Amino acid sequence: MLVSTTEFDVRYAETDQMGVVYHANYLVWMEIGRTKLIEDLGFKYADMEKEGILAPVIDIRASYKKAVRYGEKATVKTWIEEYDGFRVSYGYEIFNGSGELAATGLSTHVCVKKDSFRPIAIKKMLPDWHNAYEKAKKKR
Template sequence: MFIFKTHIRVRYAETDQMGYVYYGNYASYYEVARVEMLRSLGTSYKEMEDRRIMMPVLELSSKYLKPARYDELITIKVSIPEKPSLRIKFKYELFNERQELINIGETTLVFIDMNKSKPCLPPMDFQDKLAIYFGENT
């Protein structure tokens, strides 16, 4: 399993009238975590798209445990729990500044060959970078 942590500060525009992060913004937080995780592995969405591979979201789930509030620094822990194939699953845990778990979520993305408009395997170098986290030798 590969695990990565990043942080995001809640902006005023992301909150509702109660001062809580609006529920729809959690999907954006998940995306921030995914993008930074990929960057930590030495790749990016842009690089994937330059290689003619896109990664649309196929599924998303989110469970709200406690509210996040304006100006809090949120820690987002994102993991890849299983070796990617045509699909890649991400799990998220969000913590407030008191290290309380406030949200859990999952997304499943699919690798799509943009030239063929069909699912494909991730690039081999991406697979190689993840192999050590799933007990494989490269």
């Protein structure tokens, strides 16, 4: 299983009045992690879009454990939790500056044609992605 790691500085604009990262920003960080994982697999999401394929979120979950604060470094770890050739679920762990688990998450996506928004089979339309996802996904 491939686990991608991304570290970044927590910006002031990402925090609330208490100096704690606002909950919706964790979803943005998950996207950053997902993009990095895709790049680590040798692909670019933008290239897929150029081919007329999008990957909308159909389900997303986040569970908050500890605070992440302004001035810290945050780390997001991302992996392919499940993949069946049609849907892909990415798992996430976000750590605060002390290395404590701050949040976990899971997002599920399906690929669709941009012009019709009709679902596609990744295995058929993006065989290179399919092969990479099969190799990188979490083993059951």
